[in-house]
Amino acid sequence: MKGETMSRAARREARYGLLFVLPWIIGFLAFTALPMAATFVFTFLNISLAEQEPLMFVGLANYQRLFADQQAWASLWVTARFALLWLPLVIALPFLLAVAVNSKYVRGAGLLRVLLFMPYVVPFVASALIWQNMLVNDGWINTALRLLGVGGAPSWLSDPAWVLPGLVMIGLWGLGSGIIINLAGLRGIPTELYDAARLDGAGWWRQLWHVTIPMMSPVIFYTMILAVVEVMQYFLIPLVLFDGSGNPGGATRFFNLYLYQTFFTYQEMSYGSTLAWLLFVITLIVTLVLFRLSRRWVHYTSER
C-alpha cells in the first residue's frame, strides 16, 4: 500500500468512519486517557486534601513510601490470597456447569440454564445483604451445617480465617454470565469434530479433553482475563458488607479497598494515584504473561 493514494470514495468513507467514532474517541480521551495521565503526574506531587500544604514536586517520594508501606503489601496479599481461591473456581465452575447443562443426558436444560443465570440479575447490593444474613453465626448456612451435625460452624464474616472463603461463596452467586458465555462457546463447536472423535473410538472423557477443551480454549482464556482483571479490582462486596472497614481484623482490606480509602477517606490523592498505578502495572504484567502463555494452550480456529 505504500505510496498508494486513497481514492476519493475511500477518503470520504474514512472521514465518515472517523466522524462516527469521534464521540467515543472524545469520551476516551476525556474520561480515560486524560485522567490516567493526570494520575501519573499526581504520583510525583504531594496532593492531599486533608493537609493544607503548598503543591510541590516530590520526585519519587510516593513510590518510596509505597515500598515501605506495610499496609499496601498486606492488602496486596489479601487480594492475592482471594485470587488464589477465587480464580480456579470462577474459571472452571462456569465451564463445568455449562458442559453439564449442554449435555444431552441432562433433562430440563432450559430451566437449569434459567435457574443458574437468575442470581446474576439480582441487584448486587441486595444479594450482598442477603448473603450477609445467610452467613452470620445464626444465619441459614450455619443453621444448615448444624442440622447436618457440623459442630463449631465457622464464623464466615467475623473470623479472619474464614472470611475469604465466605466471600468466595458470595461470589459464586454471580456465575450466571460465565455459564452463558461458556454455553455459547460450547454450542459453537462443530458437531463433526465429535462425530470424528467418536469414529476414532473416543469416549466422553477423551472428547472433553481433545475436542471440547481445545475448542473452548479461547472462551476459557477470555473468562480468565476478565476474572483476573475483576479480581484485581475486587472490593465492592467487602465495602458493602463491612462498610469499607477491612474487618475482621483487616482480612478484607483488599488492595483496591485500600486504594479507595487512600483516595476518598484519607484524601491523599497523590499517594492514591501511586497505588492505582501499581495496581495497573500488576494487572498489565499478569495479563501480558497470560497472553504470552496462551500461545501454548489457546487454540484459535481462524487465521489472525
Place this chain on the structure above:
Amino acid sequence: MNRLWHALVAIALAMALAACGSSPPPGGDVAAVELRWYCCLGTGEQAEQVKAQQKVIERFHAAQRRIRVKLEIVTYDSARDTLATQIASGNGPDLAGPVGVGGAAAFHGQWLDLAPLIKSSGFDLSSYAKGSADLYRIGSVQEGIPFAIYPSTLYYKADMFEEAGLAEPPHKYGEKYTWPDGRQSEWNYDTLRELALRLTVDKNGKDATQAGFNPGEIVQYGFEPARDDLRYQGAAFAAGSLDAGDGKTVKIPDAWADSWRFFYDGMWKDRFIMTGPVFETEQFNGDGAAFFSGHVAMSVNFLWSTYGVAGAGDDWDLAAMPSHDGRTTSPTSADTFRILAGSKHPAEAFEFLTYLVGPASQELLSAYGAMPARTADQDAFFAKLAEQFTNKVDWQVAKDSVAFADNPHSESHTPKYNQTLTVLGTYRSRWMTEGGLDMDAQLKKMREEIQGVWNRS
C-alpha cells in the same frame, strides 16, 4: 457530507437550547441563595428526624425569601467518604451537621472559623454554660456554636439485678455499691466486673461465677462497653489522647490500655462481654446496640441511645458511670452544625446556622434525642423525653454526668486522623474476633503502627 454536518449542527443547537432553556424557579426566587445542608455525619438519618429537619427548613423558607436550603441525606455509614469526595471534587456543601467532635475532626482544617461572624452578628453566647463554646474551638478556630450534648451513663436492666438478688448500681456520683451481704464497694470497674460476672447467665441458669457455667451457651451478658470505638472505651476509664502532646508522638494512655484489656478479657476470659461473632447474631445484636436486644444487664453508652433503648424492655434505668483509679469520666459527645470553609455563601450559611441552633433548636434536639447545650432548655427536654417511656427513668443521672465530661475529648483531632481510626478499627475488630492474643504485644504493635502512620505527616 454537507447534510450530515447540517444534521449534527442542528442536534447540537437543539441540545444547547434545551440546556439553556430551563425555566426560572417558581415564586420569583431567582436571586435567592441556595444552601446545601449535608446530613448525616452523626445523627439525623432516621425517617422521623428527616421529617423534622425538612419541617425546620420549610419554616425557615416561610420566614424569608433570600435563602433556600436543600437538605442532603447521606447515611452515616457512607457520610464521611461521600463528603470527602464532594470536597475533593470542589462540590462541597455549605453546612454540615449535626456532627460531633470526631466527625468534624475527620475534616480538620476544612471548617469555617465562625468567630468573625459571631462577633459581627453580635450572637449571644451567654445563654450557654460557661466554657460550652470552648468544646467547639479547635486550636484557634471556632468551628461551631453549642447545640447538643450527649453525656454517657450506665444503662442497666433493673429486672436482671432483681432476678440475681443484687442491688441496682448507684445513681449518684460518689455513692458506693452495696452487695447483698451489706458489704460496700467503690463504684468502679472492678465492682462492675464482679457484678457483670454474676449477671452473665447460660442456658441452664448458671452465672459466670458458678461451676458448670457453659460459655458456649450464654443467654444473658453482664456488660456491653461502647463497642464501636476504642477511644470511647478508653475515655470511659479516663480522658486521654493518643497524642503525647507534641503532635508527633503516639502514647497510649494507661487508662485506655486498661480499658482495652478489660474489654478483651471480658470477651475471651471472663465471658461477660459478647465476642464479635456473638454480637453479630440476631439474638444479641439489637440493631447494632447489644443493650437494645434486652439480653444485656449493663451498658455504657451516650444519651442518644434513648432512640432505641425501648427495645431493651420497660425496666431499664440509668446509673452513674463507674470510676477507674479513683477518677470518674463520662465521655460526652458534643454535636453541632458547621460551615465548610469552601462555602460560597458563608454569611447566609451562618444566618441559617444561627436559626438551627436558635429558634429551630428545640424541635431538632427533640428529634435527635439530644440534650440541649443551652441550660435553660434542659428541664423541658428531659420532661419531653420522659413522656416517651412508660418506665420511670432517673434523668438526673444524665444531668449530673455532664460534670464528668472527658477533657481532652477522646475524638479530638490527631495527626493522620482517618488513618489512625483505621488502625484502631482493625485492632478493635481483631480483638473482637480472635481469642488468645497477647494484649501487651498487641498494644505495643498498635502503638508502633499508629506511630508509623503519624511519621508520614
